[in-house]
Amino acid sequence: MTTLTQTDPKATVLPLLEGSTWPGAAEALEQVHALPVPTSKTERWKYTRVGRLFNEPYAVPTGETDPALPARLPIDVTRVVFVNGHFRADLSDDLKSQKGLVIDSLKHHLSHGPVKEHYGTLAPTGERLFTAMNTAAPTDGLILLVTKDVKVDKPIHVLHVTTWERQLVQPRDLFMLHEGAEAEVIIEHIAMDTPEAFVNSVRECVVGESARLTIHRLQHESNGPANISFEGVRVASSGHYSLSTTTLDGALIRNEVKVSLSGPEAHAELNGVYLLNGTTHCDNHTYIGHDVPDCTSDELYKGIVAGKGTGVFNGKVYVKQDAQRTRAYQSNANILQGDDAKVYTKPELEIYADDVKCSHGCTIGRLDEQGLFYLRSRGVSDAEARKLMAHAFITEVVERVQNEEWKAVLTALIDAKLARL
Amino acid sequence: MLKITNLHANIDGKEILKGLDLEVKPGEVHAIMGPNGSGKSTLANVLAGREEYEVTEGSVTYLGEDLLELAPEERAWKGIFLAFQYPVEIPGVSNLNFLRTALNESRKANGQDELGGKDFLALVREKAKLVEMDPDLMNRNLNVGFSGGEKKRNEIFQMALLEPRLGILDETDSGLDIDALRIVASGVNKLRSTDKAFIVVTHYQRLLDHIVPDVVHVMANGRIIKSGPKELALELEEKGYDWVKEIA
Ligand SMILES: Nc1ncnc2c1ncn2[C@@H]1O[C@H](COP(=O)(O)OP(=O)(O)OP(=O)(O)O)[C@@H](O)[C@H]1O
Numbered sequence: 001m002t003t004l005t006q007t008d009p010k011a012t013v014l015p016l017l018e019g020s021t022w023p024g025a026a027e028a029l030e031q032v033h034a035l036p037v038p039t040s041k042t043e044r045w046k047y048t049r050v051g052r053l054f055n056e057p058y059a060v061p062t063g064e065t066d067p068a069l070p071a072r073l074p075i076d077v078t079r080v081v082f083v084n085g086h087f088r089a090d091l092s093d094d095l096k097s098q099k100g101l102v103i104d105s106l107k108h109h110l111s112h113g114p115v116k117e118h119y120g121t122l123a124p125t126g127e128r129l130f131t132a133m134n135t136a137a138p139t140d141g142l143i144l145l146v147t148k149d150v151k152v153d154k155p156i157h158v159l160h161v162t163t164w165e166r167q168l169v170q171p172r173d174l175f176m177l178h179e180g181a182e183a184e185v186i187i188e189h190i191a192m193d194t195p196e197a198f199v200n201s202v203r204e205c206v207v208g209e210s211a212r213l214t215i216h217r218l219q220h221e222s223n224g225p226a227n228i229s230f231e232g233v234r235v236a237s238s239g240h241y242s243l244s245t246t247t248l249d250g251a252l253i254r255n256e257v258k259v260s261l262s263g264p265e266a267h268a269e270l271n272g273v274y275l276l277n278g279t280t281h282c283d284n285h286t287y288i289g290h291d292v293p294d295c296t297s298d299e300l301y302k303g304i305v306a307g308k309g310t311g312v313f314n315g316k317v318y319v320k321q322d323a324q325r326t327r328a329y330q331s332n333a334n335i336l337q338g339d340d341a342k343v344y345t346k347p348e349l350e351i352y353a354d355d356v357k358c359s360h361g362c363t364i365g366r367l368d369e370q371g372l373f374y375l376r377s378r379g380v381s382d383a384e385a386r387k388l389m390a391h392a393f394i395t396e397v398v399e400r401v402q403n404e405e406w407k408a409v410l411t412a413l414i415d416a417k418l419a420r421l
Numbered sequence: 422m423l424k425i426t427n428l429h430a431n432i433d434g435k436e437i438l439k440g441l442d443l444e445v446k447p448g449e450v451h452a453i454m455g456p457n458g459s460g461k462s463t464l465a466n467v468l469a470g471r472e473e474y475e476v477t478e479g480s481v482t483y484l485g486e487d488l489l490e491l492a493p494e495e496r497a498w499k500g501i502f503l504a505f506q507y508p509v510e511i512p513g514v515s516n517l518n519f520l521r522t523a524l525n526e527s528r529k530a531n532g533q534d535e536l537g538g539k540d541f542l543a544l545v546r547e548k549a550k551l552v553e554m555d556p557d558l559m560n561r562n563l564n565v566g567f568s569g570g571e572k573k574r575n576e577i578f579q580m581a582l583l584e585p586r587l588g589i590l591d592e593t594d595s596g597l598d599i600d601a602l603r604i605v606a607s608g609v610n611k612l613r614s615t616d617k618a619f620i621v622v623t624h625y626q627r628l629l630d631h632i633v634p635d636v637v638h639v640m641a642n643g644r645i646i647k648s649g650p651k652e653l654a655l656e657l658e659e660k661g662y663d664w665v666k667e668i669a
Pocket residue numbers: 432433435437455456457458459460461462463464506
């Protein structure tokens with residue numbers, strides 16, 4: 001070993017990344033060696049400290065344990081289970097019940113045409129250490145391939161379970177929707193026992209012409225060092241991509257999504273709710289590229305940050321010179337509770353076209369005291385009044401969820417969390 | 422029922438109430454009149470427990486208890502109700518949902534069973550009829566987009582539903598049309614009983630034609646400077662406040 005590698009803080013993870021046969025793994029490993037661990041001087045990581053993730057070594061994850069799975073969602077879904085990042089057919093539902101559709105372990109499809117064509121194209125490794133780490137040695141992940149005009153008949157529930165070991169789990173998904181296809185996916189991460197897993201995910205989504213992809217992410221791990229994810233998305237003309245991220249618990253969470261609207265009349269909708277307390281740190285980084293004319297995007301993130309929680313929002317909308325008639329809306333609103341909670345928010349618009357309608361805004365405030373007093377003066381207790389007002393603040397985002405059944409599940413989870421804030 | 426002695430209160434370090442005395446007995450209706458800025462709403466808010474106001478001196482006893490020690494919701498549970506001069510709009514909170522929470526928390530605090538959905542709705546219908554309130558307003562967000570008059574009517578509707586022992590109406594008549602004024606007044610009159618009392622803050626005699634007070638007080642510069650029978654209101658309307666200020 002050279003002195004260089006000995007002092008490299010990444011030495012704790014490097015041994016785990018060697019020898020993978022996934023496409024582009026060798027090149028990605030070189031990138032990992034070359035890229036530094038982000039510090040507060042790295043613009044994209046200014047408010048999120050990741051240095052300590054490299055303090056101690058991790059184990060290679062194993063999918064062979066049999067954790068007790070949580071009860072099924074009270075809605076009709078196709079459940080796909082991953083344990084420590086490994087696909088578990090035995091714990092998953094029948095994934096072959098519908099024609100024109102592939103739902104499977106991505107590892108089994110690496111040599112297939114569509115995978116070869118798209119894998120790695122939306123998750124560049126050149127400047128993102130964690131994306132490079134993932135690409136160097138993915139654990140496994142989900143392939144979702146929906147062929148022309150096929151509408152997936154029920155939501156797919158991807159359940160990621162991690163067990164107690166200190167391990168590096170690197171889920172790697174590839175979603176491909178052909179022309180006119182439709183799919184809805186619920187992605188949930190949970191941890192059993194005292195979780196010590198560092199989950200570093202990458203997902204690539206290729207949304208074809210007039211296709212619709214709806215993703216709901218639910219993050220309520222109770223602990224664990226970190227859940228870092230990068231999602232790269234390309235939407236073709238008249239395609240529709242919608243992502244809603246609900247963060248209720250966790251230690252260090254980083255959700256980065258980069259969307260390219262690459263065909264006219266493509267649409268992206270990004271919604272987020274984060275309810276943070278304890279020492280939970282949640283960082284939402286979004287990028288929407290309006291690359292061609294006549295696309296629309298709409299982004300709404302709202303959070304309540306209490307205790308010693310930290311909320312970070314960085315949203316960039318980039319409108320290329322010839323992307324005329326772009327409409328892009330972005331908003332981030334925060335409620336701070338207590339004196340130790342922190343929020344950093346930075347909306348960014350970069351517009352090079354002249355005929356556009358764009359707006360962005362961010363707010364950081366407290367629950368309206370006058371409203372609280374009004375409710376209390378009618379006999380609503382202080383705690384209940386705060387809950388009502390907090391619920392009212394968040395509800396605008398939840399209302400955007402179109403699947404009524406999922407909305408009901410989400411509302412119950414959110415209300416339960418609000419009661420604990 | 423309510424005894425206020427030498428009450429002093431500040432907001433942002435500025436003294437607004439400057440030694441106010443007032444006693445209200447069960448069954449009575451007290452009218453408080455007085456020029457703009459004299460401290461009428463401040464008094465109402467202090468009684469309801471608004472924390473921004475700091476009481477620096479004096480005492481308030483309500484049903485034998487130190488009122489100032491109680492949180493706003495505890496005061497509500499013990500029967501105090503303030504109809505706000507400017508009811509706030511709360512987007513995202515439904516009128517009915519909030520009222521059901523308010524009513525049931527109050528019932529719980531008073532050792533009563535909570536009302537189920539059906540019983541609650543029946544009660545809502547009955548009270549809405551009493552104040553002739555448009556049922557559509559019930560399902561809307563709390564006061565959001567309500568007209569000035571609708572907000573005031575919603576205050577009286579809530580009062581009718583919560584049945585307070587001591588109702589404080591802060592200019593509930595301002596902004597009401599003649600019909601609404603009559604409805605609000607009859608709402609109050611129907612609640613009147615030997616064990617309930619009202620403090621009615623108003624600028625206008627016409628409300629007092631409908632809700633006939635037992636006592637009329639004139640407030641100026643943070644104190645009550647004159648009290649008298651209902652005829653005092655008429656005299657004020659005729660002569661203005663300068664006259665009382667001079668003799669006080
Ligand atoms: N937050 C505040 N900071 C400073 N002064 C305040 C504040 N709130 C109220 N005041 C002042 O307190 C005084 C009394 O106000 P209050 O609302 O009690 O008057 P009022 O008698 O109800 O008047 P009106 O008849 O116009 O309703 C006014 O001079 C007002 O400007």
